[in-house]
Structures are given as C-alpha cells and as structure tokens.
Amino acid sequence: MAEKKKKKKSESAVEKKRLVSVIDIGSTAIRLVVVEIRKKSHWTTLDRAVQPLSLGRDVFLRGSLSPESMREAILILERFQELLRGWAIPPQDVRVIATAAIREARNRDIFLDRVQVRTGFQINVVAGIEENHLTYLAVQHALNELRPQFSRSSAMILEVGGGTSELMLLSRGRMAGSHNLGIGTLRVEQQVLGSSGTTTDNGRVEEFLREHIRVTREVLNAEMRLDKIRFFVAVGGDARIAAEQVGTREGELFSVISRDAFVTFLDNVRSRSVEECVRDLKLTWTEAEGLFPALLILHLFMESTAADQLIVPDVSIREGVLLDFTIDPGHGIRKEFVRQVSGAALALGRKYRFDEAHATAVTHLALQLFDQLKDEHGLTDHARLLLEVAALTHDIGYFVRADGHHKHGQYIVENSEIFGLSRTDLSIVGNVIRFHRGATPSPGRSSLGALRWSQRMMVLKLAAILRVADALDRGHLQRIRNITIQKEESGLMIQCESLGDISTERHGLTIKGKMFEEIYGYQVVLL
Amino acid sequence: MSAPERFINRDLSWVEFNRRVLSEAQNPAVPLLERLKFLSIVGSNFDEFFMVRVASIKRQALAKQRSTCPTGMSPRSQLKGIHTAVARITEGIYQTLLDEVLPGIAEVGLERVTPDRWSEDQRAFVGRFFRENVEPLLTPVRVDVHQDEPPSVRNLQLHAAFLLERETGGESQDPQDPPGPHLALVQVPRSIKRTLFLPTERAGSVAFTFLEQVVLEQAYQLFPGYRVVEQCLFSLTRDADMSVDEERDEDFLEAMEQILEHRDLSRPVRMVINRRSTKLQKVLAKLFGLESQEVYACPDPVDLAPLMEIVGIDGFEALRDETWRPVPSPQIDPDAPVWQSLRGGEVMLHYPYESFEPVLRLLREAAEDPDTLAIKITLYRTSGNSPVVRALVRAAEAGKQVTVLVEVKARFDEERNIDVAQKLERAGAIVIHGVARLKVHSKALLITRREPTGIRRYVYLSTGNFNDRTATLYGDIGVLSSREELAGEVGLFFNSVTGYSVIPGLRHLVLAPHSLRGRLLELIKREARRAQEAGRGLIIAKMNSLADPVVIEALYEANNAGVKILLNVRGICMLIPGVTGMSEHIRVVSVIDRYLEHARIFHFENGGSGETWLASADWMPRNLDRRVELMFPIEDDEIARTVRRLLDIWFADTVKAHQLGPDQTWKRVSAKKGRNVLRAQEEIHRLTVERGAIQEPENRQLFSVRRTGEAKKR
Incomplete structure (x- = not known):
C-alpha cells in the first residue's frame, strides 16, 4: 500500500515536467521544436527538425498550394508525427501553426482538412498581426539580459519571412x-517578376526592394524617428545564418553582428550564385535562395537607424508560441506583454485624440469590476486584456462624429493594428465598443457576426462591465477612483471613494446598469 | 629530374599491411595457433582485397582509364605491382604454414594428415563419411570448354576440377561425344565444416584433414564410365563491387538482394589453384579469361579460410595467447541500472580490454524499462543473432519507439543486415535502410527516458560497431554519456539520418560528409598556425588508414610549419614520413598485435589547451566524402587524460610496432639498448586490470543487498 502511494507520488512528479511541441508551417520550411517545460516559462529544447519546403512560392506566385507541395507537406507532417511519438507528447500539447503561405492559399481549407485527416494535427493559422505578438514574445525571452538597455532607448525588431515581414518599433521599451x-x-x-518569369536577378530584386522600403521607411518615420533607433534586432533563419558566419555570440540566446561585418557579408552573398551559397556556406537550397533578399531587407531597414550592430536572437515564432501557451499570467514576460498591448491601445487612442483622462479612469474602474466579479463572469486573463483595450479606446469614435461614436469606434478598431491582438481579438474589442452604449443585443444578433458563441458571450459580459465603468465617470471628471463591490440579495453594492458630487454618475448608472442586470442578474447600486 | 614522390600507392600500402600481419605469423615468439590465425587473416584480407580493390583497378585498366591514383601510377602498373607483391607474400604464407606452423602443432598432437598418410581406419572412415554426408551434396557439372558462357563458378567457393577420359572399352552411344578429355567441375559443399577430424589411435592428439581432399580422393566414384586423368582444386575471386540504383527507394531491399546474387557471377579477378595439374591450370585460366599473373598456384590447402576452424578447436591452450579477460568497467555499478552510473557525466569504455557488457546491459535495461520512451541506434556490422538486435526487438515489442538505421550496403554484411532489418521491422521498429548514395558508418545510440527530474537522454558514441563479437577482438573506444548538449546533438543527428530534418548546425559533433573534412583541415591548419606563432605544435592521430591526399598535403604543410606529427596508422598509409622539406617531423607507426587496432583518435595540442576527438572515420576519401560519419570531442578531462596516455603507449611499443621510413618501407621497431621493452596492448591490458582491481568487489565491506521494492526507487 505504502509502495503504491509512493509510486503515485513519483508519477505526479513526472507529470510536472511537461513536454510541449510546436510545429510551424512557414513559407519556406516546416519546422518542429520539442521542449521540456522545467519551470514556468523556462524550458529546455530537446529536439528540433527542419524540412525545407517552398509553400510560399506556390502561394505567392499562383495563389494556391500545388498538389505536389501539399503531398510533400503532409509527408513531412507525418514524419514529424512519428518523431513526436518518440516523445510521447499528448496531442493537446502539440501546437501546429501556419503563417502567410497557408493563410493566403486559396485552397487552405482543403489543406487544413487533409492534414487533420492524415495526421490529426489541427493547424492554427496565425493572423498577420498575431505573428508580431509571437515574435515579440520570443525576442523578449531571448534578449532578457538586454532589457535595461532597451528601456532606455529605441529599438526596431524585424523578422523577414517568406511571405510577410514583422516589424516592431519600441520607444524606451514601449511599443x-x-x-x-x-x-x-x-x-x-x-512582385518583381509577376507570374511570368522564374529567373531571379539580384539587380532587379535590389532595385525593387530599395524603392519599396524607402516608402515604408517614410511611413514609419512618421510614427517614430528611425534615426534615433539604437537597437536593431533581426529575427529569423537568414539573420541566424549571417550570425553563424560573421557574428559573435554574446548571450545565451543571442549573437551580435557588427554593421560593417554585416555589410561585407551581404556583399559577399550578393556576388554569389545560389549554388555557390549552398556550397560555400553549407546551406540548403531553400535557405540559400532566400538569403540575399532577406539580408538586403534587413540592411535597408538597418540603414535608416543609428544602430551599429545587429542583435540576432536564437529564437523564432515557435518560441513565441511556446511562451504564449506556457507562461502563466503572473510572469514577467506576460506582464510586460500586457503593458505593451495597453501601450499600443493608448497610442491608438492618442492618434484619434481621445479624452485620455476619461479613458484611463474608465479602464481603471472596468478592471476593478472585472477582477472583483471573477466568480460571476468566469472569464480569462485574456478577456481582461481585451476589456482593457476596449475601455481605453471606447470613445475613439468621437474622432469621426459624436453621433454613433460607438459604431465609428468599432470600425476604427477593427481596421487598426493593435500589437498583440489577433483579428478575432480586435473583432471582440470592436463589438465591446459597439455595445458600450445603445440597445442591449442578444447573443444571436447578426452584428456579432462571425464570433463564436463563447466569444459573443464574452462581448456581452465585457460590454456590460464597460457600461458600468463608463457610467462611473459619466461626468468625465474622474470623481470616482477606487471601488469595492459587495454582493447582496438586493443587488450589487458599489462602494466608492469619491471626490465631490457624483450625482451624474448615480444617474448614469441607472441608465447604463440595465445591461449589467440582464447579463449578471444583479441590479447595480452605487452607495 | 622528376618531382619527389609525395604519396605511396594506396593499394600497395594495403598489401604492405598484410606483410606486417604475415610477419606476426612468422614471429616465433607468437604461439602457434595465433600464428595460424594471422595466416588465415592474411588469406581472407586478400580475398576481400581482390574482390573490391583489384577488381576496381582491373575495371579501370580494361576501360583504359587514366590513373586516379595521386602517385600517378597507371592501373596496369598498379595491377602488376600488386600481383608481384601478393605472390611473394603468398609464398611466405605457405612457407610459414607448411614449414613451421603445421609441423609445430603436429608435434603437440594437432596433426593434419594428408591422404597419402591416411591409415586403413582413417581411409574407411573417410569413405563412409563421403558416401553418407558428402556425395549427396555434390553436383558434378560437365563443361564444354568451347562454349561462350563460362560456367557459373561462385565467388570464393572452392571447386574441384577434373579432366576425364572414357574408360577403355566403353563405347559411346553418342557419335557427338568424343572420347575426351572432358572437363568436369564439382563445388565443394558449403554446408559442411571444412575441417574433418579423423579417428586416431594416439591418445590426446587430434588428426584432421580438409573436406576438399576427401572430395578429390573419392571423386572417381562420381564419374562412372570415366577415368580421372587429372584433377585439381581451385577457387575464383570475383568483382564484388556493385552499384545499386539508389532511386529505387520503395524496393531497395529487393534491389540489394539482386545485387548480391550478381556478385556470384561477376568478372573473375583471381584464381587460386593447387599445383596438381598444369594442364588444368591452363584450361581453367583460359576458360575464365584470366591473365597469368591472376593465377595463383599454391600448395595445399589452397583455401586458408578453414584454418580458422583449427584455431577455434577446443584445448591446446599452450598453443595460444594467455587469456586476457575483458575487465568490467569500474565506473559502472554492477548492481544498478547502467544509466545511474552515467548521471555524473561520462564513462569511457576501451575494448577489448574492458567489457562491452555495459552497452548491452544498457540496451537490455532500456528495453525492459517502463520509463524509456525511445531508442535510436545505427547498425553497420552486427553479429549473427546479435544480443543488440535481440534487445532492440524486445524494446519494440514492448511498445517503445525503436528507430534503427541499418546500413544494408555494409560490404559483405549485406545479407545479414537485410535479415536484421526485416526482423526489426516485424517487431514494429522504425527501420531506415541507410541513406541514398552514402553509407552510414557512424556508431551512435540514443536512449530517451522520462525520469522524475524530467527527460534524460543517454548516448553512446564509439569508434567501433555495435557488435559484441568484434568488441572482444577490435581495439575500440566508446563513450557513454548523459551530457545534455551532446545528447541533444545526437538526437539531431538521428533526425537528419531518419529523414525528419535537414542536416542541422552542430556545435559538438562533426558530421561527414557535411563538415568533417573541412573541420579536420581547419584543425590541422590551426595547429600549423600555433606552431608558427609559438614555435610548437603537436598532432597525434591514430586511425586504421590514412589515404586522403588533401589531408596528407595539409599534414605536409603543418610539418613545414614545424608541427610535430605522430601517426599511428594500422593499415594503409599513403603519407611518406621523414622526407626533408616535406615530412621530417612526421613519424608513422603501425601496431599489429593480437587485437585489431581499430580506434580513431585525433589529438591536437592547440597551444596547450589540447583537443582530443574520437571518430568513426578514417582519413580516407570514402570516409570523408561518401559516408555518414561522426567525430566527437572528448569533453571530460579525466577521459581526455586517459586517452592522451594511451596515445603515448601506442607510440612507445617496441615489440609489435612497425615504423614507416622515408624509403617507403616498414621496419619492425625494436627497443633501444638499455631501454625498456614495451608491448602496447599488454601494457594497456595491465593498466586496465590494475585500474579495475582498485574497485574490485572483494574489497567492499558491504554486500549489495536486493530487497523487494527497492529497485523501483532507484
């Protein structure tokens, strides 16, 4: 008996060390990583695999995946599945993501279905702006040692992919x-050749990229002065190849390449054919093919900054995915991430000249309500983040017109990019803004559009909280700061520290509290 | 004036290696049965050499190809050189065998009795044996010497040839059938042991003869109506080279099987024949299209392979080396699972001085262990009914993921390996039949366990194969390790050879053909730079063969930069040492002793922070360019020191060492006056026993008590 107990105990100890795998179906390769989570957000990489496959070529040139590529991709995924069997990882701990190539393929649904049937893998097709978020998480993880420097100056993070490139600008550590x-x-x-030719001509590629990036740089410069940027972070396989060739390892998870060495290396690659790169640099064909344009894109952006070196972290979107689903909310990286998201929302608000004092007050109140109502709404920390963004931006529709500003706000948010939020997230936030005033919708309402049932319920729960919070600063004078909630039979009693007259707020609550009552079943009373 | 020679011809150097082996057979200090073993080894070495190398040069010669040899020797003159040298060595073999070894063992009662000396009893015994056991297996084939197709005489199978004439008075019914002489061939059966022990009256002694002699003696019975005019024994050596269509992925095993059949009928490159009939010799040479230099007329026994059966006979201990029992590694706790002994880091195993048992035990334990998730291994040469394969089969049947890379192209082990592959597949293992266009020669094992502290991996990398039999004969070094970074890289190596991934960037391991050549050259060049900077450089390398012109040129350059280079090369060495302005700082030594020197160790002094590597690869083009090989660093300081000491011992040998001179000849090394005599293998054995004895179980004050339930806790 005692023995049995002991065994059980050791088994549970075994379970604590969780094995997790991420497979990333990219534009130029399918990659796999297996890690063991040792402590929260600390992991050891146990296994890696890469199979080059140019899905992007199919999709970006022809619009859809060719039957051969699809077969090849499935073969690779079947091999990966075999590899994962050797690690005995349960299916729920395997994340399979796909980026631009699959995202843009006309026949992506067929592909997703076939993969599911043949391998059981459920592919999560990552939206463009979500890639940014994942890359950012990974970079932060790798460059943790550099955080103090980052918080003092500006940085550009750039990941060149096969289909799209992720670019982030940080000002004193803020997004x-x-x-x-x-x-x-x-x-x-x-872009250079259209669908006509197949020959790659470095000269034409360079001409095109120079012009294209010049325009992009101008747009970015309006956002932040690029010439003030001191840190240039280059993410991705091509940057890592450069780092292996001419970089020096400076941290456990990153290398550094001096600007001069990088330029020399770029010239070196420019003067070589793809075959020569394969031979001399010992690369796979796929790696060699994309190397020159990737390095050139990095170079063209770096040129516009004051950075004298490239920092190349040893991470990729896969580590971002790992962080995303393994770190717990209290962890530093997650907190930092939440700060970056709210920073981005704030930046959006400022762009549309919102009443910042009101927005932050409502946010503060809404989050207090959210936290104290945990048992009532049962929502996750991610929902809390969406509430925060919605509260910060709930009035940006005023920029268009006061009348119907909730609808304008929804439109603006859904058509903006907020760092860290996926398209679905933005749609939820947009709907919360949409329903922070006006008639209470039913979950079946068509304007809740493409959202799933659980997401619609989230919209309603968050919108109800936002309405109450908005009412508590109806006068836009921030007279109510901190609140405490007591649940009583007669309803939800809100006790507050107030400064001055709060009759406007009291009145507001009687109007805006209705939705809350419908959803949570409590009447709200301001004491 | 011609440019000074920079290389020794590769194949002549291989023949020279066999001369060194022969010199052990001729060495009166070596016990007689060991001498017999060396004779048999030279014989089988040549068999393989003719099948592979001579056949290939002959093909070049026939195709009138230009020389591919860096010495510039033409294929023709290489063949001539080879045949001249092999003929001389063959003479030496028979002289030693007939004048020294066979008379020597006969003196102590192990006697070969030739048919002319068979007693009545023995004759009767042989007659009965022939009728009951041999005759049913014989299939005489009559050969028309004028036909186009030569008869299908299988590779390396001993045959008897007969010239027959019709008995006088016997009239043929068939006018087409001339009276003779006729040629008939009979294959000596493969399924019967070649050594036949005869009854003898002398107590305590053993008399034997060879099966082929029985066939010859009794052959008259095979051809009723005919008279045997002349008879002889012969065997053909055929071209064993093969190229399989690597594109045929789906039925690669089948393609391999077809090639093996083909090997039995490909072009003959040598005939060994006994000197019984000059007439038959001529007929057969013509029949098989052999040049005169390709015909080796020898005394009996023409086939040296069965001498191994005599070597393996029970008793006669006085005729053998004293037994050196492999010592159990003192670093492996015999009472706990092997992996427990590895948690502290790394354990080196030096075979055959130390036992291979820990590796077998590790595999067996992993197969039975519920926490083991996966086992990955490469198999190149493995023994018949190998315990390695048995453990893998058990593990696969127990539901573990077992991935086995079986190199079905491992020459002369193809059939066995195909069999192993199928056996493993049936058990549910993932079997990879090698890599297209490359042979996987690396020796690696990776075991993944789920332990309470998380995933733990155990690796084993070696210079020798996973073969329990050769582990008692070949000098190899293996390293067992639980070092995380190393294990991770071995995992990546397996991912690339099992088709999961492209070849990864590796920091510890060096992989051929991807990066091994480049890294070696880099290491040699670095040593040259060190020598130029600090005036001191040292490379010590031990390998089976040194035959890569590019590496050799790099060594010459290092020599000229002042690097001292010590090379312990057992077999082929194309480098010429001791030549002023090219190689005066290079010393080449070859140790030929009871164990086959097989380890590949490369040490670079690197200005004081020495680096020592072990590898599965020799410095030969085939290893660096056409095989998947692994070179791995010794990271444990203690092991590195041990290996460094071993290297010194191999160069200090004054008993079994030969040194290559600037004149390209090998001379036996002897102890300088007043210096100690040292035999490297004996010294290593002594040191290993000494080291093991310190921790012998006798010295322990505590019994290792086994109690229920405790094993699980471990």
Missing part, C-alpha cells in the same frame, strides 16, 4: 508601432 509588412523573400520574386 510604438507594429506592422505586418507585405514583403518577403519569396513574395519579392512575385
């Missing part, structure tokens, strides 16, 4: 802008 740019090593071929 000043994040973009999913439509340039990539494979797409550039299509």
Whole structure:
C-alpha cells in the first residue's frame, strides 16, 4: 500500500515536467521544436527538425498550394508525427501553426482538412498581426539580459519571412508601432517578376526592394524617428545564418553582428550564385535562395537607424508560441506583454485624440469590476486584456462624429493594428465598443457576426462591465477612483471613494446598469 | 629530374599491411595457433582485397582509364605491382604454414594428415563419411570448354576440377561425344565444416584433414564410365563491387538482394589453384579469361579460410595467447541500472580490454524499462543473432519507439543486415535502410527516458560497431554519456539520418560528409598556425588508414610549419614520413598485435589547451566524402587524460610496432639498448586490470543487498 502511494507520488512528479511541441508551417520550411517545460516559462529544447519546403512560392506566385507541395507537406507532417511519438507528447500539447503561405492559399481549407485527416494535427493559422505578438514574445525571452538597455532607448525588431515581414518599433521599451509588412523573400520574386518569369536577378530584386522600403521607411518615420533607433534586432533563419558566419555570440540566446561585418557579408552573398551559397556556406537550397533578399531587407531597414550592430536572437515564432501557451499570467514576460498591448491601445487612442483622462479612469474602474466579479463572469486573463483595450479606446469614435461614436469606434478598431491582438481579438474589442452604449443585443444578433458563441458571450459580459465603468465617470471628471463591490440579495453594492458630487454618475448608472442586470442578474447600486 | 614522390600507392600500402600481419605469423615468439590465425587473416584480407580493390583497378585498366591514383601510377602498373607483391607474400604464407606452423602443432598432437598418410581406419572412415554426408551434396557439372558462357563458378567457393577420359572399352552411344578429355567441375559443399577430424589411435592428439581432399580422393566414384586423368582444386575471386540504383527507394531491399546474387557471377579477378595439374591450370585460366599473373598456384590447402576452424578447436591452450579477460568497467555499478552510473557525466569504455557488457546491459535495461520512451541506434556490422538486435526487438515489442538505421550496403554484411532489418521491422521498429548514395558508418545510440527530474537522454558514441563479437577482438573506444548538449546533438543527428530534418548546425559533433573534412583541415591548419606563432605544435592521430591526399598535403604543410606529427596508422598509409622539406617531423607507426587496432583518435595540442576527438572515420576519401560519419570531442578531462596516455603507449611499443621510413618501407621497431621493452596492448591490458582491481568487489565491506521494492526507487 505504502509502495503504491509512493509510486503515485513519483508519477505526479513526472507529470510536472511537461513536454510541449510546436510545429510551424512557414513559407519556406516546416519546422518542429520539442521542449521540456522545467519551470514556468523556462524550458529546455530537446529536439528540433527542419524540412525545407517552398509553400510560399506556390502561394505567392499562383495563389494556391500545388498538389505536389501539399503531398510533400503532409509527408513531412507525418514524419514529424512519428518523431513526436518518440516523445510521447499528448496531442493537446502539440501546437501546429501556419503563417502567410497557408493563410493566403486559396485552397487552405482543403489543406487544413487533409492534414487533420492524415495526421490529426489541427493547424492554427496565425493572423498577420498575431505573428508580431509571437515574435515579440520570443525576442523578449531571448534578449532578457538586454532589457535595461532597451528601456532606455529605441529599438526596431524585424523578422523577414517568406511571405510577410514583422516589424516592431519600441520607444524606451514601449511599443510604438507594429506592422505586418507585405514583403518577403519569396513574395519579392512575385512582385518583381509577376507570374511570368522564374529567373531571379539580384539587380532587379535590389532595385525593387530599395524603392519599396524607402516608402515604408517614410511611413514609419512618421510614427517614430528611425534615426534615433539604437537597437536593431533581426529575427529569423537568414539573420541566424549571417550570425553563424560573421557574428559573435554574446548571450545565451543571442549573437551580435557588427554593421560593417554585416555589410561585407551581404556583399559577399550578393556576388554569389545560389549554388555557390549552398556550397560555400553549407546551406540548403531553400535557405540559400532566400538569403540575399532577406539580408538586403534587413540592411535597408538597418540603414535608416543609428544602430551599429545587429542583435540576432536564437529564437523564432515557435518560441513565441511556446511562451504564449506556457507562461502563466503572473510572469514577467506576460506582464510586460500586457503593458505593451495597453501601450499600443493608448497610442491608438492618442492618434484619434481621445479624452485620455476619461479613458484611463474608465479602464481603471472596468478592471476593478472585472477582477472583483471573477466568480460571476468566469472569464480569462485574456478577456481582461481585451476589456482593457476596449475601455481605453471606447470613445475613439468621437474622432469621426459624436453621433454613433460607438459604431465609428468599432470600425476604427477593427481596421487598426493593435500589437498583440489577433483579428478575432480586435473583432471582440470592436463589438465591446459597439455595445458600450445603445440597445442591449442578444447573443444571436447578426452584428456579432462571425464570433463564436463563447466569444459573443464574452462581448456581452465585457460590454456590460464597460457600461458600468463608463457610467462611473459619466461626468468625465474622474470623481470616482477606487471601488469595492459587495454582493447582496438586493443587488450589487458599489462602494466608492469619491471626490465631490457624483450625482451624474448615480444617474448614469441607472441608465447604463440595465445591461449589467440582464447579463449578471444583479441590479447595480452605487452607495 | 622528376618531382619527389609525395604519396605511396594506396593499394600497395594495403598489401604492405598484410606483410606486417604475415610477419606476426612468422614471429616465433607468437604461439602457434595465433600464428595460424594471422595466416588465415592474411588469406581472407586478400580475398576481400581482390574482390573490391583489384577488381576496381582491373575495371579501370580494361576501360583504359587514366590513373586516379595521386602517385600517378597507371592501373596496369598498379595491377602488376600488386600481383608481384601478393605472390611473394603468398609464398611466405605457405612457407610459414607448411614449414613451421603445421609441423609445430603436429608435434603437440594437432596433426593434419594428408591422404597419402591416411591409415586403413582413417581411409574407411573417410569413405563412409563421403558416401553418407558428402556425395549427396555434390553436383558434378560437365563443361564444354568451347562454349561462350563460362560456367557459373561462385565467388570464393572452392571447386574441384577434373579432366576425364572414357574408360577403355566403353563405347559411346553418342557419335557427338568424343572420347575426351572432358572437363568436369564439382563445388565443394558449403554446408559442411571444412575441417574433418579423423579417428586416431594416439591418445590426446587430434588428426584432421580438409573436406576438399576427401572430395578429390573419392571423386572417381562420381564419374562412372570415366577415368580421372587429372584433377585439381581451385577457387575464383570475383568483382564484388556493385552499384545499386539508389532511386529505387520503395524496393531497395529487393534491389540489394539482386545485387548480391550478381556478385556470384561477376568478372573473375583471381584464381587460386593447387599445383596438381598444369594442364588444368591452363584450361581453367583460359576458360575464365584470366591473365597469368591472376593465377595463383599454391600448395595445399589452397583455401586458408578453414584454418580458422583449427584455431577455434577446443584445448591446446599452450598453443595460444594467455587469456586476457575483458575487465568490467569500474565506473559502472554492477548492481544498478547502467544509466545511474552515467548521471555524473561520462564513462569511457576501451575494448577489448574492458567489457562491452555495459552497452548491452544498457540496451537490455532500456528495453525492459517502463520509463524509456525511445531508442535510436545505427547498425553497420552486427553479429549473427546479435544480443543488440535481440534487445532492440524486445524494446519494440514492448511498445517503445525503436528507430534503427541499418546500413544494408555494409560490404559483405549485406545479407545479414537485410535479415536484421526485416526482423526489426516485424517487431514494429522504425527501420531506415541507410541513406541514398552514402553509407552510414557512424556508431551512435540514443536512449530517451522520462525520469522524475524530467527527460534524460543517454548516448553512446564509439569508434567501433555495435557488435559484441568484434568488441572482444577490435581495439575500440566508446563513450557513454548523459551530457545534455551532446545528447541533444545526437538526437539531431538521428533526425537528419531518419529523414525528419535537414542536416542541422552542430556545435559538438562533426558530421561527414557535411563538415568533417573541412573541420579536420581547419584543425590541422590551426595547429600549423600555433606552431608558427609559438614555435610548437603537436598532432597525434591514430586511425586504421590514412589515404586522403588533401589531408596528407595539409599534414605536409603543418610539418613545414614545424608541427610535430605522430601517426599511428594500422593499415594503409599513403603519407611518406621523414622526407626533408616535406615530412621530417612526421613519424608513422603501425601496431599489429593480437587485437585489431581499430580506434580513431585525433589529438591536437592547440597551444596547450589540447583537443582530443574520437571518430568513426578514417582519413580516407570514402570516409570523408561518401559516408555518414561522426567525430566527437572528448569533453571530460579525466577521459581526455586517459586517452592522451594511451596515445603515448601506442607510440612507445617496441615489440609489435612497425615504423614507416622515408624509403617507403616498414621496419619492425625494436627497443633501444638499455631501454625498456614495451608491448602496447599488454601494457594497456595491465593498466586496465590494475585500474579495475582498485574497485574490485572483494574489497567492499558491504554486500549489495536486493530487497523487494527497492529497485523501483532507484
């Protein structure tokens, strides 16, 4: 008996060390990583695999995946599945993501279905702006040692992919802008050649990229002065190849390449054919093919900054995915991430000249309500983040017109990029803004559009909280700061520290509290 | 004036290696049965050499190809050189065998009795044996010497040839059938042991003869109506080279099987024949299209392979080396699972001085262990009914993921390996039949366990195969390790050879053909730079063969930069040492002793922070360019020191060492006056026993008590 107990105990100890795998179906390769989570958000990489496959070439040139590529991709995924069996990882701990190539393929649903049937893998097709978020998480993880320097100056993070490139601008450690740019090593071929030719001509590629990036740089410069940027972070396989060749390892998870060495290396690659790169640099064909455009894109952006070196972290979107689903909310990286998201929302608000004092007051109140109503709404921390963004931006529709500003706000948010939020997230936030005033919708309402049932319920729960919070600063004078909630039979009693007259707020609550009552079943009373 | 020679011809150097082996057979200090073993080894070495190398040069010669040899020797003159040298060595073999070894063992009662000396009893015994056991297996084939197709005489199978004439008075019914002489061939059966022990009256002694002699003696019975005019024994050596269509992925095993059949009928490159009939010799040479230099006329026994059966006979201990029992590694706790002994880091195993048992035990334990998730291994040469394969089969049947890379192209082990592959597949293992266009020669094992502290991996990398039999004969070094970074890289190596991934960037391991050549050259060049900067450089390398012209040129350059280079090369060495302005700082030594020197160790002094590597690869083009090989660093300081000491011992040998001179000849090394005599293998054995004895179980004050339930806790 005692023995049995002991065994059980050791088994549970075994279970604590969780094995997790991420498979990333990219534009130029399918990659796999297996890690063991040792402590929260600390992991050891146990296994890696890469199979080059140019899905991006199909999609960016022809619009859809060719039957051969699909077969090849499935074969690779079947091999990966075999590899994962050797690690005995349960299916729920395997994340399979796909980026631009699959995202843009006309026949992506067929592909997703076939993969599911043949391998059981459920592919999560990552939206463009979500890639930014994942990349950012990974970079932060790798460059943790550099955080103090980052918080003092400006930085650009750039990941060149096959289909799209992720670019983030940080000002004193705060997210000043994040973009999913439509340039990539494979797409550039299509852009330069159309669908007519297949020969790659470095000269034409260079001409095209120079012009394209010049325009992009001007747009970015409006967001933040690029010439003040001291840190240039280059993410991705091509940057890592450069780092292996001419970089020096400076941290456990990153290398550094001096600007001069990088330029020399770029010249070196420019003067070589793809075959020569394969031979001399010992690369796979796919790696060699994309190397020149990737390095050139990095170079063209770096040129506009004051950075004297490239920092190349040893991470990729896969580590971002790992962080995303393994770190717990209290962890530093998550907190930092939440700060970046709210920073981005704030930046959006400022862009549309919102009443910042009101917005932050409502946010503060809404989050207090959210936290104290945990048992009532049962929502996750991610919902809390969406509430925060919605509260910060709930009035930005005023920029268009006061009348119907909730609808304008929804439109603006859904058509903006907020760092860290997926398209679905933005749609939820947009709907919360949409329903922070006006008639209470039913969950079946068509304007809740493409959202799933659980997401619609989230919209309603969050909108109800936002309405109450908005009412508590109806006068836009921030007379109510901190609140405490007591649940009583007669309703929800809100006790507050107030400064001055709060009759406007009291009145507001009687109007805006209705939805709350419908959803949570409590009447709200301001004491 | 011609440019000074920079290389020794590769194949002549291989023949020279066999001369060194022969010199052990001729060495009166070596016990007689060991001498017999060396004779048999030289014989089978040549068999393989003719099948592969001579066949290939002959093909070049026939195709009138230009020389591919860096010495510039033409294929023709290489063949001539080879045949001249092999003929001389063959003479030496028979002289030693007939004048020294066979008379020597006969003196102590192990006697070969030739048919002319068979007693009545023995004759009767042989007659009965022939009728009951041999005759049913014989299929005489009559050969028309004028036909186009030569008869299908299988590779390396001993045959008897007969010239027959019709008995006088016997009239043929068939006018087409001339009276003779006729040629008939009979294959000596493969399924019967070649050594036949004869009854003898002398107590305590053993008399034997060879099966082929029985066939010859009794052959008259095979051809009723005919008279045997002349008879002889012969065997053909055929071209064993093969190229399989690597594109045929789906039925690769089948393609391999077809090639193996083909090997039995490909072009003959040598005939060994006994000197019984000059007439038959001529007929057969013509029949098989052999040049005169390709015909080796020898005394009996023409086939040296069965001498191994005599070597393996029970008793006669006085005729053998004293037994050196492999010592159990003192670093492996015999009472706990092997992986427990590895948690502290790394354990080196030096075979055959130390036992291979820990590796077998590790595999067996992993197969039975519920926490083991996966086992990955490469198999190149494995023994018949190998315990390695048995453990893998058990593990696969127990539901573990077992991935086995079986190199079905491992020459002369193809059939066995195909069999192993199928056996493993049936058990549910993932079997990879090698890599297209490359042979996987690396020796690696990776075991993944789920332990309470998380995933733990155990790796084993070696210079030798996973073969329990050769582990008692070949000098190899293996390293067992639980070092995380190393294990991770071995995992990546397996991912690339199992088709999960492209070849990864590796920091510890060096992989051929991807990066091994480049890294070696880099290491040699670095040493040259060190020598130029600090005036001191040292490379010590031990390998089976040194035959890569590019590496050799790099060594010459290092020599000229002042690097001292010590090379312990057992077999082929194309480098010429001791030549002023090219190689005066290079010393080449070859140790030929009871164990086959097989380890590949490369040490670079690197200005004081020495680096020592072990590898599965020799410095030969085939290893660096056409095989998947692994070179791995010794990271444990203690092991590195041990290996460094071993290297010194191999160069200090004054008993079994030969040194290559600037004149390209090998001379036996002897102890300088007043210096100690040292035999490297004996010294290593002594040191290993000494080291093991310190921790012998006798010295322990505590019994290792087994109690229920405790094993699980471990």
